[in-house]
Amino acid sequence: MPELVKIPVEELQLGMTVARCDRQGVYFPFYGKPLNDGQAIDTLRKAGVSYVYIKASVSRAGEEEIDEVLEEISDEHSSAVQDAVKPGYFPVEEAPTLKEISRAKQLHIDAGKKTKSMLEDVRMGKTVDTSAAMDMVSDLVMFSLKSPHIFSCMTRLKDFDDYTYVHSLNVSILAISIGRRLGKSPEELDRLGLAGLLHDAGKMRIPEKILNKPGKLDAREFEYMKKHPELGYDIVKKSGRNVSEDVLVSILQHHEKADGTGYPGGLYGRQISSFAKIVSIADVYDAITSDRVYNQRRSPSEALKLIFSGSGTHFDKTLVKFFINIMGIYPVGTLTLLDSDELAVVFKQEGEDIMRPKVIVVTDKEGKQIDPVIFDLKENDIKGKPRKKIVSALNPREHNIDTNRIIDGFAARYSAV
Numbered sequence: 001m002p003e004l005v006k007i008p009v010e011e012l013q014l015g016m017t018v019a020r021c022d023r024q025g026v027y028f029p030f031y032g033k034p035l036n037d038g039q040a041i042d043t044l045r046k047a048g049v050s051y052v053y054i055k056a057s058v059s060r061a062g063e064e065e066i067d068e069v070l071e072e073i074s075d076e077h078s079s080a081v082q083d084a085v086k087p088g089y090f091p092v093e094e095a096p097t098l099k100e101i102s103r104a105k106q107l108h109i110d111a112g113k114k115t116k117s118m119l120e121d122v123r124m125g126k127t128v129d130t131s132a133a134m135d136m137v138s139d140l141v142m143f144s145l146k147s148p149h150i151f152s153c154m155t156r157l158k159d160f161d162d163y164t165y166v167h168s169l170n171v172s173i174l175a176i177s178i179g180r181r182l183g184k185s186p187e188e189l190d191r192l193g194l195a196g197l198l199h200d201a202g203k204m205r206i207p208e209k210i211l212n213k214p215g216k217l218d219a220r221e222f223e224y225m226k227k228h229p230e231l232g233y234d235i236v237k238k239s240g241r242n243v244s245e246d247v248l249v250s251i252l253q254h255h256e257k258a259d260g261t262g263y264p265g266g267l268y269g270r271q272i273s274s275f276a277k278i279v280s281i282a283d284v285y286d287a288i289t290s291d292r293v294y295n296q297r298r299s300p301s302e303a304l305k306l307i308f309s310g311s312g313t314h315f316d317k318t319l320v321k322f323f324i325n326i327m328g329i330y331p332v333g334t335l336t337l338l339d340s341d342e343l344a345v346v347f348k349q350e351g352e353d354i355m356r357p358k359v360i361v362v363t364d365k366e367g368k369q370i371d372p373v374i375f376d377l378k379e380n381d382i383k384g385k386p387r388k389k390i391v392s393a394l395n396p397r398e399h400n401i402d403t404n405r406i407i408d409g410f411a412a413r414y415s416a417v
Helices: 038-046 063-072 095-123 130-146 148-156 163-181 186-197 201-205 219-225 228-237 245-253 274-288 300-309 317-327 403-414
Strands: 004-008 018-021 051-055 335-338 343-348 358-363 369-376 390-394
Touching (some): 004 317, 095 130, 095 148, 095 201, 095 403, 130 148, 130 186, 148 403, 163 274, 163 317, 186 274, 201 228, 228 245, 245 274, 274 300, 300 390, 335 358, 369 403
Antiparallel strands (some): 004 051, 335 343, 335 390, 343 358, 358 369
């Protein structure tokens, strides 16, 4: 059963599923169904409801179990491979999805070039071309609605040399993914995606010697860096393109934290805009999983572990649960060790059981690479038990495995099937 999370009725949004409320005898015919009508939310407000319990749908495990699972994720697991590859693999029947990967990669490349050009203009002192930005975000939103399972996976595409630009694009993609999971309308997704894309526009006015400093910033430099949300707010507001207020506020507040320790305003949970809360999670996740001049990237699973540890303090607790549901405990691109002692790369997350994704098995019993084959971890044996399970996430660097290359190569090989 999905875990129930208690939230104020003011935070209830379309797409959420209400299980019960804090008042007895309230007639509400929408219990157990995703809300798709604002009138349903108004009904609860008018009935004097203060809090509701929603289905978080993170997995069949509760929060304590999720915490335990995340704690078990380690980049230091042994690379021993002992058993032979067992039957149970199925031939590639994912051609549409594989083609979507190729289309997603090209869309990411094209959007990355546009983002770089747009932000470089800002660095040169020009205004933001928000019209072009809105058009690009609309293309991303359309793709997210047509191919939701592959959309958020686009963020595995990184570029060390163009980190600032690719990061802005990836935050937009992740923010759209969260918004779609929350049931936001295409128009809202457009604005949310724009907020993600422009969240760091202010950094274009930060000296590059500070922005790209390989070591830790000193106190003076960090205070200067902390100005970028306000700088970004001013830059985008002065663009004169009628950018909506929720986008501007999100740019200003994306470094605020639920416990009031963020900046620039030191705001607490309910004072922070919903868009800013979403962009904050997207921002931190992509930063953690990216190589930067001062930090090596961490695995997607470790990034989720860190974000989960900040749930309720740095990040909105409910949104963190939805984000884990989107990405899965083992996000696409994660190298994993199976209980069969084979190594596999997570290929696709779908359905409610985020512990059992589709994977690409890449080694045999001796740890030697094999022709990649897909295995669906949702497959059960004749006793109804999983044929294979993930034991742990692994650090791909320690095993000399490029997970992006494997996924891209697999897609290229079978996209014509």
